[in-house]
Amino acid sequence: MSGEPGSGRPKLSLPEVSTVTTLRQRNRALALKQVILAQETTRATIARDSGLSTASAGNLVAELIAAGLVEERGSVSSHGGRPITLIGPRAESAITIGADIGERGVAVELFDLAMHRIDREFRGGAKEESPEQIGDDIHEALRALRGRNAERWPTLLGVGLGLPGVVETAPDGSQMLYAQSLGWPPVPVRSLCDLGGVPVLAENGAKMQARAEMWFGSARGADHALVALLGRGVGLGIVSAGQVAYGSRSSAGEWGHMVIERGGRLCRCGNRGCVEAYIGSDAILSAWKDTGGVFEGTGWRAIGALIAAAHQGDPAASTIVDEIIDCLGVALGGMVNLTNPERIVIGGWVGLRLMESLGERITAAVKKYSLSRPGDQFQLLVAKFGGDAVATGSALLPLEALIAADPAERGPR
Incomplete structure (x- = not known):
């Protein structure tokens, strides 16, 4: 790299200028995301969490304020110094x-x-x-x-x-x-x-x-997590190194169609023995109906009625609930061995129903079907977001x- 005659300093090439510009854009984006995640924060906190100097963080915030994306929201007292100004997203x-x-x-x-x-x-x-x-x-x-x-x-x-x-x-x-x-x-x-x-x-x-739970919910702050969506369909968000996993063509996480029983129940996808064929809502209620279960609808109340009947000692309902928990344990236990999560978050309307009263049994089932070491390293949580996730x-x-x-x-x- 050539330098200017007599300057003693290297000349900044165009690729390096581009890199510096990109870095500034990245820092500005990081600051905006921090403000939205925190809802209220300070310039000093932004500097600390992003590894920037206080002056640099202050400049970035000033640019975001000028763009109309961030605003000052009064101040809080400091320990003997000047009041600290709060920063928040300009919601409107x-x-x-x-x-x-x-x-x-x-x-x-x-x-x-x-x-x-x-x-x-x-x-x-x-x-x-x-x-x-x-x-x-x-x-x-x-x-x-x-x-x-x-x-x-x-x-x-x-x-x-x-x-x-x-x-x-x-x-x-x-x-x-x-x-x-x-x-x-x-x-x-x-x-x-x-x-x-x-x-x-x-x-x-x-x-x-999974993205909602990472930003504002039960997976926030976790570098490695599994976020299960249990409803009529079944899906999974895999969080690895703080990012949702996509795979080569975005199909990573099609856990609902992972086969857990060779030649098992027919799944909507056309295969047999898929996770969804056992713990999707249609599969659950169809199995209960086949044993004589009587219920209204195919949604929240119907799944609630099944769980209530099991708690009340109904033999058919108890068998169905036992099977749901066991299948969920098999399906998630394999993922625990595969991904070593620190958290497993259960969401979706069926998942929320199950977690109302069966969380401890689900945790035990997952541990049963995973290796003891990774099985002792996760925490099972209910999703923060319900139907809005x-x-x-x-x-x-x-x-x-x-x-x-x-x-x-x-x-x-």
Whole structure:
């Protein structure tokens, strides 16, 4: 590397200038994420957690304030010094949307920049729908939200979709949904939601629940975790080294279709013996019905009735619940051996029902089917987010895109 004559200093080449600029953008993004995660923090805390000098952290915060993304919120007293100014996200500066998409309908939720939910809209829910009908549901829900939030709509960062299947992203940025268990053909994400110039980002719903739990829930601060989504379908978010695992083409975490019994029950995906064929809600209630169980509906109340009947000593219900716990232990025990998590988080509406009264039994079952050493190294927790988990995690996709860009230069639309 050449230097300027007589200067004694190396000349900064263009690639190095680019590297310095990228590093500053990264630090600015890191500061913005810290502010959103903390909700309220200080310049000194940002400096400490990011490894920057206090002066550098102060400059980054000033840039974020100038961009309208961060604001000062009064002060707190210090130990004998000047009051310390609090910093928080400027909630009204932008909105982001997350949608929980299933084969029976959609739940679309609107959040501000501080990730406070400010509105929601549901469509469908009565019966299974085609991809075309699901697309109509999404657009109808978005129109309703826009109608009620017209003044804030120009600040929309984008829409995130949590989808029931594998979502692959092509080199050109286009995305395709592969929902084998629903019997759908490959579905272009754009056909489900196309909003012109508004960014639409998609990912598997279980990964979106894991993202929500990592940011604000029971997986926060964990470098290695398993976040299980138990509902009609079954999925898993695998957190490794503080990041959600995607695999080579984004299908990592299709745990619901891991075979736990050769030649076992027929699964919706067409294979036999999958995890979902034993602990998905349809499989659970079908097994209970086959033994004479009587219940209403196929949702929250029905699963609750099964667990209540088991607690009351009903032999058939007790057998079904024992089988659920054992199968869950087998499925998660293998993942404990494979990934060595520090936390296992159980979510989804079926998972929340099970964790209301069966957490200790589930923990024992997982330990039974894992090696003793890794089996003693995890903590089983219930997910913080209930029915909002996938929508919340999906709403983080546009927010993360903002953070990954230069947040001081690229604000809301």
